[in-house]
Amino acid sequence: MVEVAVLLSVGRHPASGRPRRAPLDAQALELALQLVESGHAARVHALHAGDPANPALRDYLGMGLDRLEVLDLPPGVDPVPALVARLRELAPTLVLAGAVAEGGEDSGMVPYLMARSLERPIVPDVVALELSGDGADLTQALPRGRRRLVGAGLPLVATLHGSAPAARQSAFARARRGSIDTLPADGVGDAFLEDCAARPWRARPRLMGARRGGTALDRLKAATETRAGQGRLMVQPSPEDAASAIYECLIEQGMIR
Amino acid sequence: MIATTLSTIVIAMLAAGLLLALVQARRWRAGRAAEVDFVAGLKALPRRYLVDVHEVVARNSFNSRFHALTAGGFLASLVLIVALALPPLRHGAVWALLSLALAAMLAGGLMVGWRRRVERPAELSGGRFSRLPFALLAYAAAFLTVALDQTAGGLLPGWLALALVLVGAWGCAELVLGVWKGPLKHAVHGALHLVAHPRPLRFRDGAGRDSAIRPLDLEAPKLGTERPVDFDWNRLLGFDACVQCGRCETACPAYAAGLPLNPKKLIQDLVTALDEEGSDRSYAGHGHPGRPLGGVHGGPAEPVIGPMVHPDTLWACTTCRACVQECPMMIEHVDAVIDLRRFQTLELGATPGKAAGVLEELRATDNPGGRPLSRRLDWAVDLDLPVLAGKGGCDVLLWLGDGAFELRTQRSLRALVRLLRRAGVDFAVLGAEELDCGDVARRLGDEATFQDLARRNVTTLRRYRFDRIVTADPHALHTLRNEYRPFGLDVPVVHHTAFLLDLLREGLLKAETRLSDSVTYHDPCYLGRYNGEIDAPRALLDAIGLTRVEMERSGLRSSCCGGGGGAPLTDVAGERRIPDVRMDHARATGAATVAVACPNCALMLEGVVGPRPQVAEIAELVLAATEPRP
Ligand code: SF4
Numbered sequence: 001m002v003e004v005a006v007l008l009s010v011g012r013h014p015a016s017g018r019p020r021r022a023p024l025d026a027q028a029l030e031l032a033l034q035l036v037e038s039g040h041a042a043r044v045h046a047l048h049a050g051d052p053a054n055p056a057l058r059d060y061l062g063m064g065l066d067r068l069e070v071l072d073l074p075p076g077v078d079p080v081p082a083l084v085a086r087l088r089e090l091a092p093t094l095v096l097a098g099a100v101a102e103g104g105e106d107s108g109m110v111p112y113l114m115a116r117s118l119e120r121p122i123v124p125d126v127v128a129l130e131l132s133g134d135g136a137d138l139t140q141a142l143p144r145g146r147r148r149l150v151g152a153g154l155p156l157v158a159t160l161h162g163s164a165p166a167a168r169q170s171a172f173a174r175a176r177r178g179s180i181d182t183l184p185a186d187g188v189g190d191a192f193l194e195d196c197a198a199r200p201w202r203a204r205p206r207l208m209g210a211r212r213g214g215t216a217l218d219r220l221k222a223a224t225e226t227r228a229g230q231g232r233l234m235v236q237p238s239p240e241d242a243a244s245a246i247y248e249c250l251i252e253q254g255m256i257r
Numbered sequence: 258m259i260a261t262t263l264s265t266i267v268i269a270m271l272a273a274g275l276l277l278a279l280v281q282a283r284r285w286r287a288g289r290a291a292e293v294d295f296v297a298g299l300k301a302l303p304r305r306y307l308v309d310v311h312e313v314v315a316r317n318s319f320n321s322r323f324h325a326l327t328a329g330g331f332l333a334s335l336v337l338i339v340a341l342a343l344p345p346l347r348h349g350a351v352w353a354l355l356s357l358a359l360a361a362m363l364a365g366g367l368m369v370g371w372r373r374r375v376e377r378p379a380e381l382s383g384g385r386f387s388r389l390p391f392a393l394l395a396y397a398a399a400f401l402t403v404a405l406d407q408t409a410g411g412l413l414p415g416w417l418a419l420a421l422v423l424v425g426a427w428g429c430a431e432l433v434l435g436v437w438k439g440p441l442k443h444a445v446h447g448a449l450h451l452v453a454h455p456r457p458l459r460f461r462d463g464a465g466r467d468s469a470i471r472p473l474d475l476e477a478p479k480l481g482t483e484r485p486v487d488f489d490w491n492r493l494l495g496f497d498a499c500v501q502c503g504r505c506e507t508a509c510p511a512y513a514a515g516l517p518l519n520p521k522k523l524i525q526d527l528v529t530a531l532d533e534e535g536s537d538r539s540y541a542g543h544g545h546p547g548r549p550l551g552g553v554h555g556g557p558a559e560p561v562i563g564p565m566v567h568p569d570t571l572w573a574c575t576t577c578r579a580c581v582q583e584c585p586m587m588i589e590h591v592d593a594v595i596d597l598r599r600f601q602t603l604e605l606g607a608t609p610g611k612a613a614g615v616l617e618e619l620r621a622t623d624n625p626g627g628r629p630l631s632r633r634l635d636w637a638v639d640l641d642l643p644v645l646a647g648k649g650g651c652d653v654l655l656w657l658g659d660g661a662f663e664l665r666t667q668r669s670l671r672a673l674v675r676l677l678r679r680a681g682v683d684f685a686v687l688g689a690e691e692l693d694c695g696d697v698a699r700r701l702g703d704e705a706t707f708q709d710l711a712r713r714n715v716t717t718l719r720r721y722r723f724d725r726i727v728t729a730d731p732h733a734l735h736t737l738r739n740e741y742r743p744f745g746l747d748v749p750v751v752h753h754t755a756f757l758l759d760l761l762r763e764g765l766l767k768a769e770t771r772l773s774d775s776v777t778y779h780d781p782c783y784l785g786r787y788n789g790e791i792d793a794p795r796a797l798l799d800a801i802g803l804t805r806v807e808m809e810r811s812g813l814r815s816s817c818c819g820g821g822g823g824a825p826l827t828d829v830a831g832e833r834r835i836p837d838v839r840m841d842h843a844r845a846t847g848a849a850t851v852a853v854a855c856p857n858c859a860l861m862l863e864g865v866v867g868p869r870p871q872v873a874e875i876a877e878l879v880l881a882a883t884e885p886r887p
């Protein structure tokens with residue numbers, strides 16, 4: 001029976017910016033747990049490189065992991081060398097990760113760099129995986145919903161696609177019970193990342209032309225439809241014309257009375 | 258001779274019954290410890306029985322009459338027969354009294370027979386219960402004859418009197434030993450349940466309608482209830498008090514819509530699971546719709562969900578409390594459902610349907626839709642709502658709730674805001690500081706997320722100065738008013754219907770236009786049954802001049818719209834949808850409009866397709882009625 005390692009990163013919720021389990025990594029863990037449950041894999045090594053105190057790591061434990069190994073690295077440090085070193089020690093047959101994380105540089109390069117350092121093949125965008133003899137049959141997601149069956153020899157690195165089976169729910173009590181083992185690790189700081197500043201972005205609220213009366217369906221349409229070509233297009237208007245157009249629009253939308 | 262035989266037999270029966278009751282008691286003593294004030298409970302027993310229980314039973318006056326006759330006559334006769342054991346008391350007057358008691362019981366027994374054998378309402382369970390009238394009649398008729406004969410001085414031949422005593426003794430055995438499993442166990446268990454009730458505050462002596470879910474100790478080794486023995490012992494006692502009267506079944510909206518949930522069967526499942534190797538084969542009532550009888554099994558130390566109760570049954574409940582409201586044995590079905598859900602969600606991570614994803618979003622963003630909180634006011638950019646952080650204090654804090662993200666609810670919130678402005682109310686909103694109140698998390702069993710939200714909301718609220726919270730969402734109202742108390746919030750929380758009514762009565766709002774439509778009002782469960790507020794919305798509709806017609810089920814006995822308890826998220830399939838059933842009730846009134854007072858009700862009822870009355874939020878109606886005349 002094979003051993004599986006899953007690389008887990010800390011995600012960031014797009015709306016709140018708060019740390020959470022990264023959805024694709026959670027799907028990778030789901031696949032690994034299913035391999036154990038179906039008796040194809042003996043064990044899951046869950047690996048994270050970063051801050052062991054990050055509460056988002058508990059989300060992974062809540063999926064039913066007993067322990068999670070954290071290579072203790074300060075923020076802004078390249079996690080690849082530490083992960084490679086640890087994976088060399090563990091020598092798992094299968095390394096699974098999400099195709100892309102939700103933080104850092106978000107390039108999705110980590111699994112590739114890892115595969116290169118470990119000298120293993122990598123199969124990206126996997127949605128299903130079956131182990132057979134000394135190889136694996138993988139279903140790969142292609143653009144526009146197409147699928148492709150790929151055979152690959154073991155050992156192997158694979159990354160998960162978003163249309164793989166959804167990750168199971170994270171349960172509070174399991175998250176509380178699971179343990180986080182911290183391993184010392186070293187790495188070098190990434191000067192580029194340290195220079196970057198992150199700040200939240202949001203679209204400004206848009207006032208929808210209020211339409212009264214009509215059926216609920218009409219109102220819903222009026223409120224949600226984007227009406228193309230109904231505005232007034234003014235090419236290089238005089239400042240007076242432009243100002244009065246804006247003024248009329250504000251009155252029309254009820255912003256000023 | 259006859260007197261000695263009679264009293265000896267009856268005393269022996271009573272002793273046997275007591276013994277069996279003690280054996281029975283061991284079953285619930287296996288449950289978890291619970292804090293129970295026995296002295297207070299015992300003191301309150303007569304009042305709880307004669308006032309609170311009677312109030313429920315008397316909703317069907319025939320039942321309360323036969324119950325008074327049968328139980329009163331039976332208890333009086335027992336006392337008198339025991340007294341007959343003392344030779345000096347074997348007096349004609351005592352025999353006459355006994356005859357009187359037994360005659361009352363006989364009349365009651367005949368009425369029971371009528372109900373069980375002739376009328377036979379569909380919700381009643383059969384089985385052992387169908388023998389009840391025979392036992393009552395045998396006891397009352399046979400002993401009555403004996404008592405009358407003794408009053409007259411003993412005219413019957415000895416053998417006949419003895420035979421009659423034996424017939425009565427069979428009836429007595431059936432009734433008293435029935436404590437073991439049969440019909441009369443509820444007399445003992447019901448009384449004990451009233452003494453050791455897990456929510457003593459819900460009775461008149463506690464002066465409340467104690468409907469808040471209790472906080473869960475998140476440090477406990479096991480969270481929620483997995484096996485019967487994980488329930489508190491007095492909850493187990495409560496389940497055992499169920500008389501299978503089926504009142505909960507008739508009231509349950511999930512059952513009415515053919516969802517796989519029958520609260521009576523659920524409680525019986527929990528009773529069955531208390532027995533080693535329990536199986537529902539001997540259950541003789543309606544089961545969970547769509548689920549065959551006889552296939553489930555359980556034991557005190559076996560998981561409930563799975564082998565005994567299907568998960569769909571657990572998640573079909575809308576936590577509407579209709580069953581609790583109707584139950585004459587004062588059983589708390591919703592508490593049981595929440596306890597079981599807590600284990601499923603917190604320990605197993607087995608929340609079904611979209612619910613799991615919603616809980617995850619809720620944890621990551623503090624609102625179930627996973628939207629940025631800074632967008633909570635987007636719908637009101639033109640209304641320029643005052644935000645509390647910028648004002649520091651106000652009279653009225655308007656709690657918008659999650660509906661502020663919902664197109665439909667935004668419409669009624671706009672109406673409410675315009676009414677507040679028109680009345681000159683000094684109000685403000687929390688804006689991005691408002692987190693979801695946690696109602697849905699708590700009902701779905703995710704107590705951890707609920708407590709986290711509650712703590713943070715309470716911290717925010719306590720930073721500001723305001724007189725009261727007004728909200729248009731009864732779920733938020735119930736949570737803030739009742740369930741935040743253990744987390745340190747104690748401010749008046751008012752529903753917008755009550756608030757608008759005050760504004761009208763104080764003359765700050767004036768009804769200008771008479772609306773001519775007829776309306777029927779749908780009570781939201783979390784305003785009506787959970788908080789007892791059924792009058793203000795009605796008075797408000799009357800005040801703006803609408804003609805109001807009542808649905809068959811209204812007020813405290815209203816039926817759920819299907820939107821509570823996370824039910825739309827777990828979305829268990831049934832024969833119909835709950836809102837469709839509810840809309841049928843509305844249609845039957847012939848009213849042109851259903852007035853609703855809850856964003857969930859508005860969403861659920863507006864989702865009903867086909868010809869139907871239009872759905873209007875009360876604030877929208879009030880806005881239309883107070884529109885200044887042109
Ligand atoms: S739970 Fe209550 S209402 Fe339902 S059948 Fe039992 S006693 Fe009757």
Ligand code: SF4
Nearest residue numbers: 509574575577578580
């Ligand atoms: S709370 Fe409502 S839905 Fe749930 S069992 Fe009781 S009556 Fe049925």
